[in-house]
Amino acid sequence: MTGEATAGPNGTAVVRAIEAYNAGDVEGILTMADPSIEWEVAPEHPAATTHRGFDAVREYHEDWRNTLRDLTIDLRSVAESGDIVVTVCRLRGKGGESGADVEVEIAFLTTFRAGKAIRVEEFLDPDEALRVLESPADDS
Numbered sequence: 001m002t003g004e005a006t007a008g009p010n011g012t013a014v015v016r017a018i019e020a021y022n023a024g025d026v027e028g029i030l031t032m033a034d035p036s037i038e039w040e041v042a043p044e045h046p047a048a049t050t051h052r053g054f055d056a057v058r059e060y061h062e063d064w065r066n067t068l069r070d071l072t073i074d075l076r077s078v079a080e081s082g083d084i085v086v087t088v089c090r091l092r093g094k095g096g097e098s099g100a101d102v103e104v105e106i107a108f109l110t111t112f113r114a115g116k117a118i119r120v121e122e123f124l125d126p127d128e129a130l131r132v133l134e135s136p137a138d139d140s
Contacts, residue, residue: 068093
């Protein structure tokens with residue numbers, strides 16, 4: 001993985017949440033989050049929606065764990081700028097019914113406020129997430 005050495009406190013919180021998730025602790029994702037967190041599913045996903053709050057985010061991730069056996073998030077890189085962190089990852093698992101190997105490249109753009117994640121956006125095109133990170137903030 002690249003970028004971990006330069007990750008600030010927000011990037012470190014995301015890395016720890018992913019490590020907890022990979023250890024089977026879905027609650028680990030929530031340790032970095034504000035209770036009002038919003039998790040936006042990638043728009044390309046057939047069930048694209050925004051999950052709001054701990055219960056909805058927990059349920060979303062538990063559904064993924066039930067759909068893909070042995071689901072892990074392989075962290076590829078971390079980029080942090082101010083209150084925004086982009087993690088580029090590869091999801092790996094086995095189809096719950098088919099047993100087929102599944103791999104998906106994905107990026108998570110996480111926005112923090114006061115040290116807690118308030119929003120996570122999924123991108124199936126990691127370059128798109130990185131472009132958002134690098135674009136100037138819109139203060140209008």
